[in-house]
Amino acid sequence: MISLRETHDSDVAHFWAHQSDPDAQYAAAFTGKYHYDRAEFDAHWARIRADAGIVQRTILADGEVVGQIAVFGPSDEREITYWIGRAHWGRGIATAALTAxxxxxxxxxxxxxxxxxxxxxxxxxxxxxxxxxxxxxGFALARAAEIDEVTLTLT
Incomplete structure (x- = not known):
């Protein structure tokens, strides 16, 4: 069963394990410097968790932390972001979490x-x-190259 809940401090260690995975970084391509440095990662998450304008949720699969999902940005440019731990890819988790x-x-x-x-x-x-x-x-830090990107919209 897939569910979303408020993010807890203890979730950040799981997010680090997911987002510091080099294969997952390559797939995501557009990473930040914080994906490569734990102190920067923790500071990044402290800012996210303190920002009331961000809707941030932890993704659980049968009670296990498997990823995170959020909506951020100005009201006319709200953007979705999510990251599922690579061990959980291909199981419909991202689709269920995004639907929720x-x-x-x-x-x-x-x-x-x-x-x-x-x-x-x-x-x-x-x-x-x-x-x-x-x-x-755009420049994809995880690939150290400029690559093609698509923009998608939900109206």
Missing amino acids: LVDLVRDRPLYARAAADNTGSIRVLEKCGFAVTGHDR
């Missing part, structure tokens, strides 16, 4: 971005009603 979050957060439009070759993430977003609305190129 878009039911919780009624703001529209909602935006998302993904590396153009991250077909798994794009498929999750499309199954939840997002449509590809743009293409861009």
